[in-house]
Amino acid sequence: MTTLAITGGTVLLPDATVTRADVLVDRSAGEILEIGDDLGADADETLDATESLVTPGFVNGHCHVAMTLLRGYADDKALDAWLREDIWPVEAELTADSVRAGTELGVLEMIKSGTTAFADMYFFVPTIADVVDEAGLRARLGHGVISVAKDEDEAREDAREGLAVAEEIDGMADGRISSAFMPHSLTTVDGQYLSEFVSEARELGVPLHYHANETEDEVTPIVEEHGVRPLAYAAEKGMLEPEDFIAHGVHVDESEIGLLAEAGTSVIHCPASNMKLASGMAPVERMREAGVTVGLGTDGAASNNDLSMLDEARDAAMLGKLAADDASAVPAEAVVDMLTGATADAIGLESGRLEAGAPADLAVIDLEKPHLTPAHDLVSHLAYAAAAADVRHTVCDGRVLMRDREVLTLDEAAVRDRAREEAAALVDRAES
Numbered sequence: 001m002t003t004l005a006i007t008g009g010t011v012l013l014p015d016a017t018v019t020r021a022d023v024l025v026d027r028s029a030g031e032i033l034e035i036g037d038d039l040g041a042d043a044d045e046t047l048d049a050t051e052s053l054v055t056p057g058f059v060n061g062h063c064h065v066a067m068t069l070l071r072g073y074a075d076d077k078a079l080d081a082w083l084r085e086d087i088w089p090v091e092a093e094l095t096a097d098s099v100r101a102g103t104e105l106g107v108l109e110m111i112k113s114g115t116t117a118f119a120d121m122y123f124f125v126p127t128i129a130d131v132v133d134e135a136g137l138r139a140r141l142g143h144g145v146i147s148v149a150k151d152e153d154e155a156r157e158d159a160r161e162g163l164a165v166a167e168e169i170d171g172m173a174d175g176r177i178s179s180a181f182m183p184h185s186l187t188t189v190d191g192q193y194l195s196e197f198v199s200e201a202r203e204l205g206v207p208l209h210y211h212a213n214e215t216e217d218e219v220t221p222i223v224e225e226h227g228v229r230p231l232a233y234a235a236e237k238g239m240l241e242p243e244d245f246i247a248h249g250v251h252v253d254e255s256e257i258g259l260l261a262e263a264g265t266s267v268i269h270c271p272a273s274n275m276k277l278a279s280g281m282a283p284v285e286r287m288r289e290a291g292v293t294v295g296l297g298t299d300g301a302a303s304n305n306d307l308s309m310l311d312e313a314r315d316a317a318m319l320g321k322l323a324a325d326d327a328s329a330v331p332a333e334a335v336v337d338m339l340t341g342a343t344a345d346a347i348g349l350e351s352g353r354l355e356a357g358a359p360a361d362l363a364v365i366d367l368e369k370p371h372l373t374p375a376h377d378l379v380s381h382l383a384y385a386a387a388a389a390d391v392r393h394t395v396c397d398g399r400v401l402m403r404d405r406e407v408l409t410l411d412e413a414a415v416r417d418r419a420r421e422e423a424a425a426l427v428d429r430a431e432s
């Protein structure tokens, strides 16, 4: 066994209290061995955490990571027009190389902002898995299945690819990679394919992840066609199980919140994307009160426009209060849970908590900053004041991915160069 010690810091514990302690990690098992005093002396590797907060690595519950290539390409539009007029035409020109470049850029940004695990729906998933493996992160990945604008053969082929990918990548990278079956949404995948393929996903034993109730425009056609609310329709299709997690859940009514609570299906709240596309305000406080596990995600960088979970946490708190018309709604402690353990639970990972036996996924935040002074309450600082650039070190599965802001698993300058080149070539292809 070789060990890593994170020494001299203040550690955020699962009960949302903080304590002065060292963290000792078994690097080979990728697990936390102990949290306590003076654990650094015999460690094989040490990370300095003085004047710093050691937190669980942040968990991004919903992303399209390679969309970093489209950051700033099309802004200031509502979801449906944005997807159909701007995003989908460019995505039609994606290649494995462009997805590799966009994913490298995205995971670089994640590591630099303290994220150690994420869930992702996109194209060329084996390529994404490859990058995640090399970069050292943890992820639950899936191929986004769409049937609109496809004939029956193409739609079936897309769904089959979704299943095949889920089977192929599950357990890769020493188990750091897991998978899910990911129909894009309840309106972009026709009901006949949901009926056909959801049961096959169950046989594979993988969870489902899909966009649901993101905009009013997604609710109305389902109510008109099927006579029930979208999540009642999802339940009829067998798509609300405890391991499943939906993205957004903005326009959910009380009956749907009840369905989620009863089924144990989680919701990934994406406040920045919801605000930017003017999709609406998710009833986060009401869902939490009903016992729904609410996690947090950035969505793709083209609708955010960054992948920082600390930004997302602050947005979740702010928007949650506004939505509830109550300043005590979505308090700091809830937001910090959404940043870490709640999202890990939602997407079915063991990380998100610093305790003996847990995965050694953590971030170290530099507190020697004007905007983090004084430190009355570190949970408050994490929810409201800390920013991506305050992250000093990032560790996933016991491996140091970033030390003193230097990313060790990716060549940052080369990743930026490749992303610039691939983004330019992609847009050229789409616009020529």
Ligand SMILES: N[C@@H](CCSC[C@H]1O[C@@H](n2cnc3c(=O)[nH]cnc32)[C@H](O)[C@@H]1O)C(=O)O
Binding pocket: 064, 079, 083, 087, 088, 091, 121, 122, 123, 143, 144, 145, 146, 158, 184, 211, 214, 273, 299, 300, 303
């Ligand atoms: N195989 C599918 C790919 C779907 S990947 C997932 C898709 O979700 C899109 N996307 C990104 N953000 C959002 C959002 O907020 N709501 C719905 N879709 C989104 C993204 O651009 C991508 O096209 C196909 O043939 O088109």
Ligand SMILES: [Zn+2]
Binding pocket: 062, 063, 064, 211, 247, 299, 300
């Ligand atoms: Zn999305």
